Amino acid sequence: MERPSRLLLVSQLCIRNTAYDVSLSRSLLTWKRLTSSPMYRFRPNMGHSVPLSEIISVRGEEEEGGTKHKDDSSWKKIKDRGGQDSRQAFTVSYVERCRQHRWRCAEVTFTCPDTELCWNWVRSIREQLASISGRPRSLLVYINPYGGKRQGKHIYEHKVAPLFAQAGISTQVIVTEYANHARDHLRTDAELSNFDGVVCVGGDGMFSEIIHGLIWRTQIDSGIDPNCPDEALSPCSLRIGIIPAGSTDCICFATVGTNDPITSALHIILGDSQPLDVSSVHHNNVFLRYSVSLLGYGFYGDVLSDSERKRWMGLARYDISGAKMFLTHHYYEGTVSYLPARGAVGTPRDSSRCRSGCAVCQHNEEIRSDRAVKYEMDEASDCENDGEWRTVRGKFLAINAACMSCACPRSPKGLSPAAHLADGTTDLILVRKCSRFNFLRHLLRHTNKDDQFDLAFVEVHRVVRFRFTPRHCQSDSDLELELLGNSKRQIFSQICRDHPACGCARTYSSWNCDGEILTHAAIDVRVHCRLIKLFARGIEEPQVFEDLHNPCAI
Template identity: 30%
Template sequence: MKDVFSVKLKRRRFVGQKKGGTLLGITLFVCLKKEDNKLKDSTVNFNNLSEDHCHEWFRCLKEILNGFQNRPKSLKVFVNPNSHEREAPHIYYEQVAPLFKLADIQTDVTVTEYKGHALSVLKECELQAFDGVVCVGGDGSISEVAHGLLLKAQMDAGKETDYILTPVRAPVPFGIIPAGHIQPVDICTFSSPSKLLRFGFSAMFAFGARTLALAEKHRWMPPNQRKDFAVIRTLASLKPEECELSFLPLNNPQQCFQENDRMKKDGIKKSDSKDQWHKIEGHFLNVSIMAIPCLCAMAPRGLAPNTRLNNGSLALIVVRNTSRADFIKHLKRYASVKNQFNFPFVETYTAQEVKIQPTLKNGFETEDNVPEGGNYPWNIDGDLMEGALEVHVRVHPQLINLYGVSIDDLDDSKATCGCL
C-alpha cells in the first residue's frame, strides 16, 4: 500500500456527463519504480458492481492512505518559468499538478517573476500552513528556495540572521520533483567574518567561479552556447589564485589516517589549536567545496563522488597550479570512468569546516571575470556571489529534509545540473 497514492471510485459515464454514472468498481493509483531510477504512475482496477462493497472498500483504503503520516496534504510550490528552456510551467501544470490533485494534495503556487522572488515570498510565508515546499526549476531556483526555507526557519526561531553558528532545522521538507520518501540532507552556511552570506550545498572558487562570472556577463547567449563560451574563454586565460585554505578534518579514523599521510607527504602545516585546523597555502586553479555529490551530465558519478547527501561531511577538492593541458585532462576525466583526482596536482580532503582567504593583490586586474577592488566571484550552487574576500564554509548535518530516494540508489542517474 505504500506505493498507492490515491484511490477513486470507477464509474461509466456518457460523453459530457461529469457526475454520477454506473459504478463499476474501484481504481488504485500506484507509483512504480522503472529503469534509470525513474518513477511512473499506473493504475490497478478492481471490478465490482455492488455499491455497498465498493464504498466499503473505498472507505477502508482511504483510511489506510490517510494513516501514512509523512504524506503531505498541503504544499507551497515555486515554479521558475525560465527554467528547462521555459518548459518548467508546462512540466508542472501538465505532469505534476494533475498528480497532486489526484492525491488530494492542496497547493499554493507561485510562478516566480524575478531573481530573489522565491526568497522574498518565503520570508513572509507562514510555513506552518504547509507540509512541504516544492521547487520546479533549475539549480539557481533550487538553491534560492533552499536558502529561503532555512533563512525563514532561523527568523521564526528568533535567531539573529546576520551570523548563525548553529542554525535550526527547516520545519518542513523540501521537494525537487517529490518521490514520496523523506530523507535528511546536509547543507552549508557560507559566511564572511561578520555575517551570514547564504545557505547552500556546494561552492567553487577560482576556475569554477570565474567561468560562471563570465557566463553571467553574456546572458544574451543561449544557455548551452553561453556555458561553452565561458569555459573555453576561461581556459584560454587560465590563471591560478593565490590564497590560504584552512580546514577542520572530519573526525573519522580511516579518513584522518589517509589525510595525515598526505599531509606528511605534501608538507602541509597543522595548527597548534585544539581543533586541529590544517592550513594549505599556494596557487590554485580551482577549489571545490561540496556537501553533496553533485551528479551532473559532465560528471555522471558526481563532482564529489566520495561524499553523500547526509553523512555530515564536506568534500574539499583542491587543484594546484599546473599546465593548461594537464588541467584539461583533469576536467575531461569527470565524464569518464577514470579517477579525476588521480593527478599529482589534485588533492582531496574530507572536512567539517573550510575557510578560504585569497591573497589580495594591489592593482590586480583581469580581462573578464574578477571584479575590481578584490571582490572575488564565488560559484554557489550555480549562482554567482560576489563581494566576499574571506569565506567560512561550515556543514550542518541533516539540516533539511528532502523528498526523494537515497543517493546510494542513484549510481546510474542521468541527473543534470549547472554548476559550471
C-alpha cells in the same frame, strides 16, 4: 513475494476480464491470477504486490460501453454493455519504477461483482493511505518562469499539477515576478503554518532562493542570529520538493538520480524525506550565503561569472564559458585552512556511494548525537572542538567544496562521487596549478569512470569547516571584490589580452556558490549537518526496483 500479514480484505476481482485473488494488508496490495482457467494453467503465476506506501490514490470508476467515467466521490450502480449485469470498478494508481531512476504513475482497475464490495475496497485503501504519516496535504509552490528553457510554468501545469490534484493535495502557486521574489516571500510574508512543504519549480538558483528564505525564517523564528558563524542553526521543519526546470539541476539529480518532473512530483506525493547538509558562508563574521552543492573558486567561479553574461545562449553558455576558461587557464594564489572531519566514517576516495538509506550518513548522525549528549554541547560544534586546523598554501586552478556529489547530467558521478548528502561534511578539492593537458585530464575524468582525484596535483579532504584567503587579501581581509571594481579587472583583462591564453596568475577569482557569484573572495565555510529536508529519498540502488514485480508481467 512477501506474504502479507494480517489481511484486511481478500476478494476475487477481475482485471480486464480475468479473475484475480486480491488482498489488502496494512503494508501491501496484492493481486494474483486465479490458476483455474485452463488458458493460464501452464504459465508462471507470479502475482503482483504494491507497497501501500507507493500507492498514489484510489478512485471509483464507472465502466460503460468501453469508456471510463471517473468519479471520485459518488458511487452509482452502472450497467454493462448488455444492460443486464451490474458491475463496479475502482482504480488504484501507484508508483512504477522505470529505467535510470525514473518513476511513472501506473494504474490497475479492478472490477467487482457488487457495489458494496467495491465501496469497501475503496474505503479500506483510502483509510490505509490516510494513516501513512508524512504525506503532504498542502503545498506552497514557487515557479520560476525564466529558469532553464523557460518551461517552468508549462511543466508544472501539465505534468505536476494533475498528479497533485489526483493525490488530493491542495496548493498555493506563486509564479515569481522577479529574482528573489520567492526568497523574500518565504522570509517574511508566507503563512508557513498552512503548509506541509514548499515546492520549487526551477533550477539550482531557484532552489537556493527557497533555502535562503526558509533557513533565514527558521532562525529568526527560533531567535538565532544567522550572521554569527559559530551559532548552531535550527533545522527547517518544512520539506522542500524540487521540480527540475533549470539548467543544471544538480540538487535534484544528486538526490533523486534523474531530472524528471513526474518522478519528483511522485516523491513529493509519497511524502519522502531526505535530510541535506548545508554550508554557511561568512566573510568577516558577516553572513553571505548558504550552499548545498558546489562552492567553487577559480575555474568554476570564472565559468559562472563568464556564463552569466551569456544567459541569452541558454544551456550552451556553460559549454562556451567552460571552453573559454579552460583555455585562459588562470591560477590563483591563496591559503586554505580546514578542519578535517574526525570520527566520521567514510572518505572522499571511497568506492561506495551515498544511496537511499545510506548507512554512512546514519552512522555519522548517531556519532554526532552521542557526542553532543556526552559533552553537553550543541551537535553542530562538537566536531570542531577536538579538531586540528590544517593549512595549505599554493597556486590553485580550482578550489571546490562539494557538500554532496554534485552529480548532474553533464557529470553523472559528480564533482565528488563519494560525498554524502547528510553526513555533516563537505569534500574540499584542491586542484593545484598544472599544465593545461593535466587539467583537461582532471576535467574529463568527471565525465568517465576514471578517478578525478588520482592525479598528483589534486588533493581532496573531507572537512567540517574551511577558510580561504586570497594571497593579496592576507594582510587586508576587508578588501571587497566589488570594490576592486572595474578598474582592476580592466587592468588584468588587458594583461591577459596582451598574453593570449597565457595561463597567468590573476589576483582574484570569485566563488560560485550553487550557481550564484559571491561578492567576497575571503570566506569562512561551515557545514550544518541536516539543516534542511527534501521530498526525496536519495538515489535508489538498482536492485530495489529489479526486485519489485513489473506490472507488465500481468
